[in-house]
Amino acid sequence: MTERNLPGISFTEALEQRLDQANWSRREFLARVAAFGAATALSQLLIACGQGGASPTAPPATPAATTTAVATPTAAPTPVPTPEKELFVYNWDGYIGEKTVEQFHDKYGITVKYDLFPDEATQITTLKKDGKGGGYDVSYPASTWMPDFTQNGIVRQLDHSLIPNLKNLSAAWQNPGYDPNNQYSVPNYWWTTGFAWDPRKINKDLTSWDALWDSAYDNHMSMLDDMRECFGAAAFRLHLSPNTKDTGELDQILTMLEQQKPLLRLYTQDDISDLTSGTVWLTHAWSGDWVQMTYDKPKTKYVIPAEGAVKGNDVMVVLSGAPHPIAAHLWIDFNLDADVSAANTNYIGYMGPNDAALPKIEGYIKDDPRLNPPPEVLAELIELEYLPQPDLDQYTNRWTALRA
Amino acid sequence: MTASATPADQPGVSALGNTRGPIADRVAAGIFLLPGVVWLVVLFLLPLGIMAVISLGAVDPGGHVTLTSPSLDNYGQAFRPEYLPAFIRSLYYAGAATVLSLAIGYPVAYWISRHGGRRKILLLILVMLPFWTSWLIRTYAWMIILRDNGIVNSLLVDTGVIDDPIPILNTDFAVILGMTYGFLPYAILPLFVSIDRLDESLVQAGRDLYASGRGAFLHVTLPLTMPGIVAAALLTFIPALGDFVTPDLLGGTDTTTIAKLIQVIFTSGRDWPYGSALGFLLMAVTIAGTLLALRSLRREVIG
Numbered sequence: 038m039t040e041r042n043l044p045g046i047s048f049t050e051a052l053e054q055r056l057d058q059a060n061w062s063r064r065e066f067l068a069r070v071a072a073f074g075a076a077t078a079l080s081q082l083l084i085a086c087g088q089g090g091a092s093p094t095a096p097p098a099t100p101a102a103t104t105t106a107v108a109t110p111t112a113a114p115t116p117v118p119t120p121e122k123e124l125f126v127y128n129w130d131g132y133i134g135e136k137t138v139e140q141f142h143d144k145y146g147i148t149v150k151y152d153l154f155p156d157e158a159t160q161i162t163t164l165k166k167d168g169k170g171g172g173y174d175v176s177y178p179a180s181t182w183m184p185d186f187t188q189n190g191i192v193r194q195l196d197h198s199l200i201p202n203l204k205n206l207s208a209a210w211q212n213p214g215y216d217p218n219n220q221y222s223v224p225n226y227w228w229t230t231g232f233a234w235d236p237r238k239i240n241k242d243l244t245s246w247d248a249l250w251d252s253a254y255d256n257h258m259s260m261l262d263d264m265r266e267c268f269g270a271a272a273f274r275l276h277l278s279p280n281t282k283d284t285g286e287l288d289q290i291l292t293m294l295e296q297q298k299p300l301l302r303l304y305t306q307d308d309i310s311d312l313t314s315g316t317v318w319l320t321h322a323w324s325g326d327w328v329q330m331t332y333d334k335p336k337t338k339y340v341i342p343a344e345g346a347v348k349g350n351d352v353m354v355v356l357s358g359a360p361h362p363i364a365a366h367l368w369i370d371f372n373l374d375a376d377v378s379a380a381n382t383n384y385i386g387y388m389g390p391n392d393a394a395l396p397k398i399e400g401y402i403k404d405d406p407r408l409n410p411p412p413e414v415l416a417e418l419i420e421l422e423y424l425p426q427p428d429l430d431q432y433t434n435r436w437t438a439l440r441a
Numbered sequence: 442m443t444a445s446a447t448p449a450d451q452p453g454v455s456a457l458g459n460t461r462g463p464i465a466d467r468v469a470a471g472i473f474l475l476p477g478v479v480w481l482v483v484l485f486l487l488p489l490g491i492m493a494v495i496s497l498g499a500v501d502p503g504g505h506v507t508l509t510s511p512s513l514d515n516y517g518q519a520f521r522p523e524y525l526p527a528f529i530r531s532l533y534y535a536g537a538a539t540v541l542s543l544a545i546g547y548p549v550a551y552w553i554s555r556h557g558g559r560r561k562i563l564l565l566i567l568v569m570l571p572f573w574t575s576w577l578i579r580t581y582a583w584m585i586i587l588r589d590n591g592i593v594n595s596l597l598v599d600t601g602v603i604d605d606p607i608p609i610l611n612t613d614f615a616v617i618l619g620m621t622y623g624f625l626p627y628a629i630l631p632l633f634v635s636i637d638r639l640d641e642s643l644v645q646a647g648r649d650l651y652a653s654g655r656g657a658f659l660h661v662t663l664p665l666t667m668p669g670i671v672a673a674a675l676l677t678f679i680p681a682l683g684d685f686v687t688p689d690l691l692g693g694t695d696t697t698t699i700a701k702l703i704q705v706i707f708t709s710g711r712d713w714p715y716g717s718a719l720g721f722l723l724m725a726v727t728i729a730g731t732l733l734a735l736r737s738l739r740r741e742v743i744g
Contacts, residue, residue: 158708185504256608262689264709303611303693315590316610425502426711433710440697440705441527 118199121361124149124368127160127173133372134380141371147364156306164191170356174365180350181423183215183222192221192354199366202373202393210390215420216352223369226325226387227350229410229418230266233308233327233339238318246274246342248319250293255300257318259311262304264436265421266347267294270321273344280422284431291435298439312337324408328386339407341414348418350390496717504711515718524702531698534613534688535681538620542628542677543670545621550632550669568629576623580690583619584610587691611693619687624680628673635669636662671738679727699723 130153138149152173154160160178163171170176170191178186186192197203203223210224232249239254249258249270260267269279271293277286305311308322313333322330327339353372355365371377379397382389386402388409395403403409410418424432497511553564571579586592587610594606609615639662647657685701703723707716 156708158704162708189504264705298694301694302608306689314588316588426500426504427502429711433706433712436709437702437705438521438523441524441702 118363120145120147120363120367122147122364124175124361124364125173125359126151126368127163127171127176128153129177130155132177132385134377134384137372137377137381140377141368144371145364145367147361147367149368164356165189167358169358172358172360173356174359174361175353175355175368177225177351177353179421180213180215180222180224180352181421183352183354184423186354187216187221190357193357193359193362194220195223195355195369196366199363200370200373202370205373205375205378205391205393207390207392213350222352222354223373224390225351225353225372226382226385226389227348228324228387229341229407230261230269230321230323230347230349231327231339231341231407232319233312233322233330233337234319235312235315235334236336236338242340243319243338244340244343246270246344249321250274250297250300252300254319256302258301258320259303259305259308259317260297260301260321261308261323262306264432266321267304268432268436269347269419269421271297273342273346276344279347279419280424282424282428282431287431287435291439294439304440325385325387328402328408341407341410341418346418347421348415349420492717492720495714496721498714500712500714506713515715516722518715519719519722524699527697527702528699530696531682531700534616534620534684534696534698535678537617538624538681539628539674539677541617541621542625543632543673546625546628546632546673547670550629550636553629554633554637565630565633568626571626577686579623580619580687583615583622583691587615587618610691611696613692613696615691616688616696619691620681620684623684623687624677627676627680631672631676632666632669635666635672639665668738671734675731675734679731682727683723 124147126149128151138151141147141149154163157179160176161182164173164176164178164186165171168190183192197219200223203219206219206224210219212218213224216222232243232246234243234248238257239248248254249260260270265279268287268290271290272279272281272286275286275289275293277290281287281290302317303311305317305320308320309326309329311317312320312322312330322339324339324341327337330337353369355362355369359365372381373391375391375393375397378389378391378394382394382402383397383399386408388398388402406414494508495506496515497513498506498508499510499512499514501507549568553561553568557564584591588594589606589608589610591610593609594603597603598606643665644657644661647661648654652660683700685698685704688696688698688701699719700723703716703719706712706719710716
């Protein structure tokens with residue numbers, strides 16, 4: 038972990054570092070560019086209309102009969118059904134261990150086509166556009182989407198006999214509320230949403246959401262460009278639920294966010310580099326992003342505010358239209374392996390729900406109460422719930438009014 | 442811009458057509474048109490039609506688009522006073538980027554055309570060179586240049602011009618700069634084409650009739666290159682109006698454009714019908730502007 042000194046280096050070096058920092062391989066980079074290419078208003082609409090070929094990140098339609106593929110001679114102890122030779126994974130950038138894909142290929146001979154999305158909105162739009170996962174096998178949605186995904190048939194019920202490593206899940210994650218008995222999903226990482234700051238600029242132990250409303254840091258703060266998270270932060274400050282459906286409470290939250298807006302530098306798309314580059318001193322942040330901030334600025338601090346905070350987790354799912362369902366199950370099982378799961382966590386800094394992996398997770402992650410809060414803190418944190426459309430509209434109307 | 446065809450062209454056209462029968466001619470024309478037509482229908486008209494249908498629908502509590510009772514409610518809801526600042530801002534950014542692109546692009550195009558000599562092609566390739574790198578990466582590069590510890594601020598602080606970095610990133614200035622930078626090549630190319638096509642002898646004739654250099658430019662060159670100016674303005678203004686990536690990356694809290702609001706409604710809001718309606722209205726504004734520009738151009742050319 039070397040301290041990088043951006044101002045002193047040449048422009049191309051800086052750019053390379055920026056790309057490097059994001060761990061973009063050329064292929065990932067292309068996928069990411071393609072994803073952003075789609076981000077013009079018109080392409081958004083094309084995607085929205087669900088036309089074939091409209092989304093550059095979608096893998097090409099594949100013949101369904103891939104299960105007839107000849108078994109690979111190198112196949113490791115494989116479950117009874119013959120796995121397919123390819124797998125289409127759709128995930129965040131830099132979200133698994135650096136060698137996970139390679140090791141999976143070595144073990145099963147399955148080639149992973151790994152596509153990235155730049156934000157959750159793009160992910161959900163892509164997975165929903167054809168109602169069965171946009172041609173992908175596996176993706177990593179936030180757990181809050183599970184009621185919606187199961188209800189709308191986006192995901193496929195898991196065959197637990199193909200995922201023996203489910204036994205590695207800790208007891209607390211065997212039966213989550215969003216998906217009883219993990220019938221459709223397997224928990225992957227979990228996190229908290231608090232805020233991070235640069236102690237060289239703010240030499241204090243901040244503990245309250247009040248900091249993000251403190252005019253002492255005027256124009257040196259950012260909030261996540263995420264509607265639900267911003268409403269959540271304001272709600273905690275007001276001692277309200279981040280899932281409130283009460284219009285009066287939502288009005289109070291909006292007022293609070295309106296008071297905050299003039300103090301902010303921006304609503305950030307990239308909390309990590311905004312803080313590490315010095316654009317802001319203090320930012321609303323996800324716990325795992327904070328870990329990545331410390332790669333550049335080791336002293337960066339993070340807190341789960343005392344008023345409460347959002348906790349979340351994401352899940353691995355097999356999509357209902359998955360062209361390679363067996364390989365998809367193998368992927369999930371592989372990522373539940375103690376070594377693989379620990380490598381994933383050690384790379385990204387998000388804790389997983391994997392008991393078997395715990396001894397192999399770096400001490401600075403598992404022993405840090407900010408990344409691995411004790412059960413009594415965890416019990417106080419609240420998950421963002423999936424909101425029915427009329428309630429969500431209440432949020433969207435206020436958020437667009439705030440941002441306009 | 443076909444409006445500038447004069448009746449004198451007509452005999453030439455039919456003379457060419459006479460070498461084959463009219464039917465064979467039509468078939469050939471049809472074959473040549475086919476790829477373009479297919480492209481337009483499949484990738485433009487069809488999605489547009491679907492979007493039009495969706496914009497009449499609603500979202501049920503489960504998040505599905507339903508069309509059980511089609512209505513224009515979404516359009517009625519579109520005119521919210523809260524959105525006005527974002528709309529005005531979009532027009533302002535797009536307008537500023539267009540004016541700047543023309544102001545910078547015209548001299549560049551003029552210079553390449555008149556003084557480029559044998560290096561004309563090379564110079565044009567240089568204009569297009571930025572396209573070889575993704576727009577997203579180039580925008581990230583601007584972030585590195587403009588941010589508080591970026592190249593510009595470091596230079597200003599090191600040379601003692603300022604004591605503390607001034608915020609350049611996350612301002613209106615950064616957004617307009619980013620847009621102008623991004624759309625400038627789209628302005629230069631049509632400007633170059635129209636300036637390069639301009640018959641130099643017409644300018645000479647003007648000078649022979651005692652027009653000053655400035656007079657000849659204002660009364661000969663400028664009017665005759667007006668089609669290029671209008672094309673350049675449209676090619677800059679229209680994409681700039683729909684841009685939300687530049688304001689997202691280079692902007693701050695007060696740089697939200699109407700396109701960003703539409704994106705939020707589509708994604709965080711999960712409300713495709715309402716987003717489609719807003720998208721259509723934005724498109725209507727764009728088309729109306731385009732038609733106005735083309736009309737004024739026709740008047741300019743004919744009158």
